[in-house]
Amino acid sequence: MNERPSLHVGDSAIRPTQYSTACEYLAGGMSVIPLRCDGSKSPRVAWNDYRQRFPSDDELQSWFSRPAGIGIVCGIQSGGLEVLDFDERADITFSSWCERIPTELIDRLPVVRTGGLGYHVLYRCSVIGGNTKIAMTAEGGVLVESRGEGGYIVAAQSQDGVHSSGRHYVQLRGVALPLVPIITPEERKLLWRAAAAMDERVDPMAEYVRQRRSQLRPKAESDTTTPWGDFDARADWSDILEPAGWTTSRGIAWTRPGKQFGTSAKVAIASDGTEVLVVYSSTAGPLAAEGTGHRTWGKFAAYAALHHGGDRSAAAKAVLALGYGRASR
Template sequence: MPYSSFSRSADASPVLQTALAALEAGISVVPIRSDGSKRPALTSWKPFQQRLPTRREVSTWFARRDVGIALVTGQVSGCLLAVDFDEEGCFLTWMARLRQDSQLARLYEEVASGYEERTPKGGRHLLLRCPAIGRSRVLARSRQGGILVETREEGAIIIVAPSAGTVHPTGRPYVLLRGGVQSVRTISPAQLEEICSSLRLLDEQGAPKLIQSSSQPTAGPRRPLQLSATRPGDLLNRDPQVTWESILLPKGWELVRTDGAGCCYWRHPGKRGPHYSATTNHAGDDKLHVFSTSAPLPPGSYTKFAAYALLYHGDFHAAAQALKQRYSSGRPGEGEAFARPASL
């Protein structure tokens, strides 16, 4: 009997119907225990990272109506990938961001129309296929270190609807919102990178590690430089004539586009293709957020002074000394403007 006709049988539970539909779509599946542990109900599920289960195996596993279902991501399932939002707040923050970026919003709609579901904790799962499948990645963490958004890629599993509340420790079910296992969309590697880059903006950690020049002593803290009671770096950050373009463009960075909210998307020197590796002014914060590990700056968030210091001097103290020479101070208390630094 073909999978599709079997899945429409009145004898098949919703989970079995989904499992057979997934198998028909070339997606590997495994059963999930009904004890809230979210663990596979198999002695070993590793073989199904390499091969699809048989119809007989699927029919046996999902004969019990209380088991859940998980899809195996990766090449075995036609390069299936899942984007996993752990909680609703994180997803809604991303949705608000999409309202300011029509290009990204269209990409989300394309993916979500193929498969979108709500998780028991109120988060979201988006399923897609992409030939650039790799290792699973954590894209954003909370300040406390918890995972906010991650991908499930090669050799991972993702629990999906219609798994019931007995599968999850909250006692709530997974609910399919749009699409299904037979309508999962395929996107390009560049489109996947665009989605992942936008999700990295949700990260609540990631402050950059400061780099000291090897020519400077590292023992003991330095006293901060003073310039009319204001640090040179603060002057640079507040200078309206110093833009991100004036800092990044001379160093070979390319401005890809600017969205409706004023967020600018940058490609670092040597990077090719339509995707980007950093943003500036996300949510109006006037900072540089670097995502790419191959960029001249390590992944993290940078003020204008931090970016200037590392790109032009490789050292914060040396950069502050240079700015001290280039800015001429006004008399304290009179609010005189400082001259713009010489060419960065």
């Protein structure tokens, strides 16, 4: 990621006081709360009250007359504030996510480097949710989650010691906080869809359906008289993708060549019962999605694109030689 110069003032001698910084966030329409400086990031007050009202100046002066970090309350009280939190494998995940977002949109959004070396992306929208784990690793680690109604985050320029690492929360790019732009529900959907595309969890029901359809497919009257039809019915995605440099852990979520982690595509079941590959990445070579959408490939079409430059005639001859199509039996 090409990080812009930090907006954080690193010299503690000239850094604004926590009181004045909290006042700036409050003036920006955000409800603030004090946080403990013991590395726990936990509130020093019963903070749910501040989901319905802003703190008074007396409260702010009382809170920040002694060391305390600044927490920003997300949700309706803060003008529809929602935050995407990139946690595990943050650099790789955030970079991959940015590839899927239009430049003009990502350039508007404040991005904060967290004390745990993750990223917070802030925006306001008329549509917000709660705290949601959007993308996780296959092992259960959190790649991307949201902070919305019922959540809070540590503010940039918050007091030292709020995070257990002792590192500051530093704004890297986007409009300068406390200004947080308003985006449309459609733009929010783009942000969430790009995050969800990196989810590595296997849906148990989807996997069950895939296995059952695979078991039942030979009984169906599908067109297996042609090499390409038989290839679509019987070929394995691993034999198509792995020789081209794609990787997977369980055969459902796939990572494009050149990446170590993240979901670039997923195997799904089409309406006719065949397996297809839904590609989300716009940098996935011959299979790349267009723009911020996705692209769906059948097995034979993907094989032709990856291994025969899109020449279906050459691909048909190759799969015929491999034993696909009734004419070859």
